[in-house]
Amino acid sequence: MSNVSRDRLLLAVAIILAGIYLFPLYWMYITTIKSGSEMFATPPTFWPTDPQWQIFGNVWQSRNMGRYIWNSLAIACGAVCVITVLGVGCAYVLARYRNIWVDIGLFLILMLQVLPASLMVTPIFVGFSQIGLLNYPRLAVILAIAAKSMPFFVVLVRATFMSVPQELEEAALVDGNSRVGAFFNIVLPLARNGILVSAILIFMQAFGEFVYSKSMIQAVELQPASVGLNSFMGPNTNEWNNIMAYAAIYVTPILAIFVLLQRRIVSGLTSGALK
Amino acid sequence: MTAQIELTNVNKYYGAYHALKDIELSIRKGSFTALVGPSGCGKSTLLRSLAGLENISSGTLKIAGEVMNAVPPRKRDVAMVFQSYALYPHMTVEENLTYSLRIKGVAKAERKKAANEVAAVTGLTHLLGRYPRELSGGQRQRVAMSRAIIRHPKAFLFDEPLSNLDAALRVHMRKEIRALHDRLGATSVYVTHDQVEAMTMADHVVIMRDGVIEQQGSPLELYDRPANKFVAGFIGSPAMNFLPAIGGQDGRSIILDLGLKQTIALGRTVQPGQALSIGLRPEHIELAAPGEGILSAPVALVESTGATCFLTMATTPELSVVFNGRSVARAGDRAGLNFVPGSMHLFDAETERRLPG
């Protein structure tokens, strides 16, 4: 087989795989704008004959989505802030000091990462309720998410810091700066991309978080969009187009961020590995 | 002359590893001092201790008369040029140059003026707006130098600044650094593993091995009177020949052991029977007609660069000989050898120290 035909074959395989992965997304958008009867038609149509664009506005209004999205945003931003502020310092220390305790610390951090949220939620719930944190349910969720996602962030950002040569910092020290000054002047600007990318990944995770929010936030007006979507789907639901519209409104901003920043995200994740 | 940098009894440990051992060093104001030695001998450790990037474990370190043992780098007022140059990648050349001034709070207009002045000296004027990644290796080196010069520090510290450049540029920069040093009247400490660099650039050469200063002095002192075999072998290129010998019974001769025994009269006394190592620089051996000279040996190899000729003699151990011009002897010929009078270095074979006298 020649090179050209092999490349074509691989390309075809890649397209088919991408198609399989992206099909649910396509189906979500397409179902959203189908009319009630077209939705249940057999055979299903792959392009709606009569697109129902007004459904987005209707669902936004009727499900009070503004409030849900706002709550999701608040939780995601809160979690990103907590994680970034605490995680950057932690990652820097883990990047600059090599000894047995740092290795043990890293191991523990990675171990935290493998514990699933559904397992952690019960002890966290009990603990938070005892110290009264559940009276501030969104803060409680922010803290829980921060605990859950911090390891991921620390490991990524540590790699970024390690790619900044220590000699640059030393040059800044000799040039008259303090350690703190050298960190903010030299190290942080050079690690900015990696930190930004990691923060965006954390944001996306937190924006879609469900387990902690569902179990800790009882008040409807404080629930994020993920919980709102879940309560939309009762046992006898048949308004799939509305649910899909909800989902579409919910995920499109995240998808947009990802598509817009994908170059930076990919290069940010590999910048430590290359060069 | 006053000492700008003074180290007394300085030791440095990395955990259990003893990296610097009882360092005694006094660096004159305005001098160019080279720290030279094989890789891993502690040159960088010593330099970094001067800069404050490492803390010494014991002893005293004074810069311009003040004890600096526990003073952080930013308060030592020394400038360092790193082997990797350590230019700030997110700053332009001008920002790199003026970074230290910015930290000191110097006004913007003044910083610009200082950058222009230094750039004119080092030939960077047209590059001030560029980023380090847009520069060649030689240009980066110049930026690193300029970044140090702009500060007028108490001392310049160089850590193998030329080792990332190609050979031709290295020779050129050698002269340029030395010229800059003279022009600024600066005090410089220059780390290198290249003895030629140390010999050609420095007024004072410090030779280190395994954390110990083996000898220090002017380049020619080290060349003429190496204190031990290590220094003798380290200084000079091609390296000194070492020949096993024992003191003759009359106390005024040695018996060389080059496969066959050869007695050579000395202008000095030795202990009869003492095991010796005779150091002879290749440039201090002269070719004589076959059958003449102190000894005669077959030629193993002739290498010529046109101007200089390198001969290897088939003795055990091998002897190398260097002279200017062309060789009449060819590989396989026998040749007579003469030693330049007074050029023999006598070392105790056991302690490897130079014999007194």
Ligand SMILES: Nc1ncnc2c1ncn2[C@@H]1O[C@H](COP(=O)(O)OP(=O)(O)O)[C@@H](O)[C@H]1O
């Ligand atoms: N941070 C460190 N921790 C432990 N050992 C070190 C450290 N830095 C240097 N060393 C050791 O100290 C010795 C001297 O190193 P260095 O001063 O860098 O040598 P060089 O003369 O090549 O510049 C080496 O054996 C090196 O392994």
Ligand SMILES: [Mg+2]
């Ligand atoms: Mg070194």
